[in-house]
Amino acid sequence: QAQEKQPILIGGTLGLTGFLSEGSADYKAVYDRWNDEVNKRGGLLGRPVKLVIYNDESTPAVAQSLYSRLLDQDKVDLLLAPFSTFVGGAVLPIVQSHNKLFFNGGFVSMAMFTNAKGSMIGTYMYQEPDYPRGLFEFIKSLPADKRPKRAAIFTYQSPFPIVVRDGYNGYGGALRFVKEAGIELVVNEQFPANTTDFNALVQKAKGANADMVLHIGQLNDSLQVARTIQQQDYKPAFFCTCGSPVTSIAAWAKLGAAAERAFSGTPAWPTQKHPGLVELSEFFKKERKQDTLPAYAIVAQTILQVIEQAVNGAGTLDQEKLREYIYKSEFKTASGNIRFQENGTPVYSQLLLQFQNGKNEVVFPAKDKTADAILP
Amino acid sequence: MGAQVLTVIIDGLLLGLIYAGIGLGLSLILGVMGVVNVAHSAFIMLGSYFAYELFRRAGIDPIISAALALPVFFLLGSVVYRTLITRVEFTGPTQGLIAMFGLMVLIENLGVIVWTTDARALTTHYTNTSFAIGPAVVAWVKVLAGGLALALIGAAWVFLHYTLTGRAIRAIGQDRDAAAVLGINVHQLLTILFGLGIACAGVAGVLLGMIYPFSPGGQVFWLAWAFLVVVLGGLGSVANTLVAGLVVGIIQTFAGAFVPFEFVYLILYTLLAVILIVRREGLTSVARRSI
Amino acid sequence: MNPALLEVDSVGKQFGGLVALSSVSFDVPRSSVVGLIGPNGSGKTTLLNVINGIYAPDRGSVVLDGVPTKNRSPSDLAASGVSRTFQNARVFSTLSVEQNLFIPLLHRSGGERAKSIKRADELLAFVGLEAHANKTAIELSGGQKRLLEFARALVTKPGLILMDEPFAGVHPQIKATLIRCIQEIVEREGASFLVVSHEVPDLVNLSNFMVCLVEGKVAAAGNPKDVVRNEKVIEGYLGQSDE
Amino acid sequence: MTISAPQLQIKGAVAGYTPAQQILKGVDIAAAPGKITVVLGPNGTGKSTLLKLVAGFVKASEGDVLLNGKNLNALPVHERLGEGIGLLPQGRSAFPDLTVEENIELGGWSLRSDRKRLREAVEAMFVRYPHLEKLRDRRAGTLSGGQQRAVEIARMLVSNPSVLLIDEPSVGLSPIVATQVYKELVELRDEGRTILLVDQDVRAAIKISDYVYVLTSGKNDIQGDRTAFEGDLGSIVRGWLGV
Amino acid sequence: MLSIFFVRKGGAEDRTLRLFGLVFCVLGLGALILYGAIGTKQGILSLLGTVFLYVTLTQAWNILGGYGGYLNFGTATFFGVGAYTTAVLFHHYGLSPFLTAPIAGVMAALLGVIVGVPTLRLRGAYFAIVTMIITFAVQIVVLNASITQGPMGIFLPPLKLSPLALERLFFFMFLGLAVVVTLLVYAIENSNFGWALVAVREDEDAAEVIGVKTTRIKYIANAVATFIIGIAGGIFAQRIMYLDPTTAFSFDISLNVVLMAVIGGAGTWQGPLIAAPLILVVADMLRVTFTSEVNRVIFSIVVIVIALYLPHGAMGFMTSLRQKYFKWRNPKTGDEVASA
C-alpha cells in the first residue's frame, strides 16, 4: 500500500540562473503548473507526481552531474531534458548510458535525435534546419515584387544557430532557403557569445542594402539587433528572429517601435484552440503578467501532455512499454495532434508570427492567420 | 569609404566613452585600494534597474536617474565599504577579491529574486530615435550616454587631480601610513573613494540601461570590458582610462567594419595584449623607480 | 698584469630627458674597496644599477674580469660573483631571517652549500642578528633589515660587492663591525667592494680608492684623502666642515 | 615664528606589535618644551616603535602618552596632528606618484580650510629648501633617495607642528644637506618646537641635543643632558655607544 | 640553521604535527580509495571526481600563483587547450584521450611557454587581467577553427562501460592525478625551486639581484603548471563527452581555481586539499537543497563569511589555531601596524 503511494518522480534541470534563465523561467512556470494540476487530477497511475527540477546554472558540466544524480541517487522514474541545445548536448550521453527515455521539450537537434535512435522524444514541432522554413514558405506565397531581393544573416556562434543557418546533412537551413528563393546573400556574419554591441553588424547589412535580415541568435542579442536596426534608421522589409522564438517573450514588447514588424516562428498559437493552449495563455496572462504566450511554454506543456497520455495509456512506467506506446499513438497536445516519427520528433508544422502594434499576430499559413502581414 | 570611416569613428568614440565610463569606478578602487572589485558589474546591474524602476514607476527620465544614481550609489558604496571592505582590505588583495566575488553573486541573485531573470529594456521616447551627421546615422541614446560618461570622467579627473581631497585620496593609495601622519583621516577618505567607485558603477549602469537591454545576470559581460579598459589605461589613472576606453572603442568599430565580425574580438584582444606587453603598465607606463 | 676586476668605461645613462650618468669611467681593482660619493641625485645608485645589470647603459661598457657584461641579467652576474645591497633595504618580508640568507644559496650545491651555511651563521652573529634568526623579516627594525641585507649580500662569497649606503641607520658599534667585516673579507678572500656612502670619514678610512660623482660625471677620483680635499668635492658635496 | 612649546611625556609605556611580544617594556621619557630630546640605542631596541607609539600607530597596552598633560592614548593617528604632532618616519615615505609640489601640499592637509594660508605655507617650503624648487613638478618616485628625504622633511613642516618626532633625518643625505638638516633642527627648536629625535648618527645628534636618553632592550636606562654625555658620563657611555 | 633545509618552520613540535598530518593524509587517501572501490552512489563518485579535478587544477595553479605570487586568471586557457587536444586527436585519428592526455599536457605547456614569454614580464593586476584576456582570445580562435569544428563542438562517444564503472574510472583517474600533483607541489614547496619561487613572490628584483634566475624560474613554473592543467583538461574531455568552446574555456574555471587557492591559503600544498572539497561540496549541497536562485544567495553569503573570518585562508586559520594552542612564535604581524 505504502509502496503504491510513493510519488512518481520526474526529474530534469533548467538554467534558472545564468544566460539561459530567461527561457528556463517559462519552462519552470509551466512545469510547476502542470505538477499541481496533474496531482489535482489524481496523479499518474494513481500515484502522486513530484517534479524534481534542479538549477544547472546554464552550465553543461553542472547539468551532467545533476543528471547523474537524478538517475542514480534520486532514481527518477521519468526524465525531462534541460533547456537549450547547449546544455542538452552534454547531458545526452549520460542519459543514454542509463537506457532511459528522454522526454525532450527542452531543445532541438537533428544530430542528437538521429544519434539517440528513438530513445529521445521531442516536442519541438520543427528541428533546427526548419526554423526559417515558415518565413520562406510565406515569402513564396507573396507576389514576386513583394519578395526580398538581398538578404543579410547574423548567426550566433553556437551549435544550434549554426545548424539553423547551414542545415543538417544537406537538408534545410537558412542559406539553402535563401538560395532557393532566389535571394542574393549579401551579408553572412557570425558573432560570438557575449557580444555587447551590434552596431558594426547592422552597419554591414545596411551598407549592403539588405532588405531582409535574418537574426539567428538568442533573446538578448535579438533585442539588441532589433533596437540597433531601429536606431540606425534602417528599415529592412523582412526582419526575422529566426533562431529562438523570442518575439513571444515578455521583453520583446518593451522595445517599443523597434519591436514592430519582426517575424518569428512558433509551433502553435492559442487561437488554434489546441487542447490546453487557451488555458495556458490565460495562466501566463494572469500569473506571469505576460500578454503573449512564449513558444517555450507551448513546447513545455506539450511534453508534459505527452508524458501524461503515455503513462496513463501504457499504464506503466516501464521504459520499453512506454516507448512502444508512444510510437504507435497519436497525442492530443497544445501543439495539436501529433505523432512521432522514427527518430522521436513530430512532423513539421510551424506558424509564422509577426509583431504588430505591440502584439504577435499569426500571418501564415493562411488557415490559421489572425492578421495580414504588414510589408512596406 | 569615407562615409564609412566617419561612421566608424563616431561609433568608436561613443562606444569608447561608454567603455571608459564602465571602467572608471573599477579603476579608482583597484588603483587606490588594491581591491579587485569584481562586484562592479553587479552594481552596474543595480544601476540599470535603478533607472528602469524610476522610469517605470515615476516616469523619471534616465538622464535624471543618472544624476540621482550618484548620491544613491555613493551611499550604497559607503555602506559596503564600512561593513565589508574595511575588514578585508588589510589582509591583502586576494581577500578583497573573495569578498567582492561573494558580493557579486549575492547581488546578482537577489536581483533575480526581485526582478526575475527576464530581460528588460528601457524604452523612452528618444530611445529609438537618431540623427544624421553627413552620411553617418547616430543614435541619440548613445550620444547622451557618451556625453554623460564624459562628464563623469571629467568630474572624477578634476576631483582627483585638482582638489586637495582628491590628491589626498591618491596619496593614500601610495602610502597609507604616511598619509595618516599628515592628519588625513584614511578611513573616511577611503569610504568616500569606495562610495565614488560604486557611484560610477551605478551611473554606468544607468547609461548602459539607456542603450542596451539588460537582465540581472547579463551585466557581468561588461566586466570584461571594464577590466580591459582599466589595465590598458593603467591603475587609478582617470585620464588614461578615458584614452584607453576610446582606443578600445575605435579598434572595435574599425575591426567591426573591415573584417568578419567573428574576428573582431580576437583582433581587439590581440592588439590590447600587444600594447600591454610593449608598454607593460598600459598607457601610463611611468618609469617608477623600484630599485 | 691582470686587468682590474671591474672596468667602467664611459658609461652614460638617461631617463627620458634626464641625464643621470654621462661618460663615467673608473676601475675597481682586485682586493680593494672603492668608495663612491656624491651629492644626492648625482647618479650613484644608477651607476650601481648599471654595473649590476638592472639597467642597460645607453653608452659605454662595463667589463667584469675582462669580459663585457653587456646583456647579462643580474642573476647571471650574481652567478659570476657580483652581489649588492639596495639603498632601501629589500628583504623577503614574509620569510624568516635565516630563510632570507638561504635564498642566495639556492644555486649552490652540496659541499659548497654546507660551507655557505656555516658562513651564514657567522655573518648572522657578526651583524648581531643571531637572536632574531627565526623572526620574519617584516618584523625587523629599519636598521636590522639593513644588516640582514648586508649579510645576505655576503653569504655566497661574491667577488665583487656593490653596497648602497650600508651604514645608513646602523648603530655606530655595529658600523665598526661592518667595516671590520669588509676589511677582513677583502684581505682574506680577495674580494672587492664598491661602497656608496654619505658617511665620508668612515669611507675614507675604509677605501683604497675613491670616486666622487657630481651630476652624473666623475668630479674627482683617486686617493680618498685627496678626493675629500678636492675643492669641487668640498663645495658640491661635503660642505665646510666646522670641525 | 614662535610657538608655545608643549611638553611631551611617555609614562611607563608598554607596547608592541602583537600582544604576545612587547617591544617597549616600561619606557619613561619626557621631552621638555622647546628642547631637543634625543633617543639613542642599538638597532632594534624600539626607538622607532616609541615614535610610532606617540604618533598613534602602535597602541600602548600599559602606560600613557601625555601632551601638555592631555592623554593621547585614545586618539587615532590622524587626529594627533591636530594636537600638533608631526612625524618623519624612518625610511622612505614620499608619495611616489604625486609631484613634489603635491607631496608638500598634502603636508598642509590640516590647513585645508584656509587655502591661502596653505598656499603660503607650501611656497614657504620652497623658499626654505631652494633645491626642491627645480624638482617641483617631478614625480617624487623618480627622485634620488636623498631628494625624497628632503621632500619628506618639507612635507612634515608645512602644517607647522609644535612637536616633531624625527626618525633618522639624515639617512641618505649628502653631508652638506645633512649638516643643513641638523642646523634646521636647531632652528626649529629655537622657534619653540619640542623635538624628539631618534638617530644613529650619534655624534651629530648629541651635538644638537638638550637631553639624551639611551634605550636598550625596551627600557630607558641611561639618561642625562648633553654636557653629561659630552663630559664624564660621556666617556663611559661613549664606549658603550661606540662613538 | 640546517633545519630550514628540511622543514619550513623548525622545531620538534612541528615534526610531531607533521607526522600527525602525514598519518591523517594517508588514512584519508585510504578511505577515498576504499570508497572509490566499493561506493555505489554515482552522484557522490561524480562529485568527488570533480573535487579531485579541481584539487589538481588548484594545485597546479598554486605553483606559479601561490608560491610565485603570479595570480593567473587564465587556467581555462590551458584546460581548454588540453581538452581540445585530446578531443581533436580522437575526432580525427580515433585515439583515446587516455592515451593522448600527455600530448594535451604538452600542447598546453607549449602554449604556456609561448604566451608566458611576453606576459610573465607583467606584474600584479596587469598579469592577472592579461591572462584572462588570453583565454578569450584563444577561445575565439577555437571557435573559428575548422579542426575543432568551431562552434559545433566535438562529441566523444561514451566508453563501453556501465554508468557506475564510468564514474569509478574517472574517480580514480582524477584521484590519481590529484595525488601525484599534490606530491609534486609538496616536493616543490620543500625544494630549491620552491624557495626561488617564494623569493620571486616576495621581491622579484631583490631575488634576481642575489642570483635567483627569476625569468627561468617563472617559465619553468608556468610550463609545469600548464602541463598539468592540460592533462586534466584532456581527461576532462573524455569525461564530459561533448566539448564546445564555451564549456572548455569557461572563465568560471579560472575564477573557481583562484578562489579555491586563496580560500585554502595560497602557497601551501594543503590549501587546495581543504578548499576544493569545501567549496564544491557546499555548492552541490545547496544546489540540490534549494532548487532556485536562493542556493546562490546562500553560497555567496558563505563566501563572504569566509572572506571576513578567514583572513589568511583556511591554512592561515590552521596556523593561527596551532599557535594559539601550541604557544609558538607568531610568524605574521598585525597588519595594521605602520611599516614606516
Ligand SMILES: Nc1ncnc2c1ncn2[C@@H]1O[C@H](COP(=O)(O)OP(=O)(O)OP(=O)(O)O)[C@@H](O)[C@H]1O
Ligand atoms: N627610474 C628613473 N626614472 C627617472 N629618473 C630617475 C630614475 N632613476 C634615477 N633617476 C634620476 O637620476 C638621477 C640620479 O639618481 P640616483 O638615484 O642614481 O642618485 P644617487 O646618486 O643615488 O642619489 P642619493 O645619494 O640621493 O641616493 C636623479 O636625478 C634621479 O631623479
Ligand SMILES: Nc1ncnc2c1ncn2[C@@H]1O[C@H](COP(=O)(O)OP(=O)(O)OP(=O)(O)O)[C@@H](O)[C@H]1O
Ligand atoms: N612591524 C613590526 N612587527 C613586528 N615587530 C616589529 C615590527 N617593527 C619592528 N618590530 C620589532 O620591534 C623591535 C623594535 O623595532 P624598532 O623599529 O622600534 O627599532 P629601532 O630601535 O627603531 O631600530 P633601528 O635603529 O634599527 O631603526 C625590533 O626588535 C623589531 O624586530
Ligand SMILES: [Mg+2]
Ligand atoms: Mg642613491
Ligand SMILES: [Mg+2]
Ligand atoms: Mg628605527
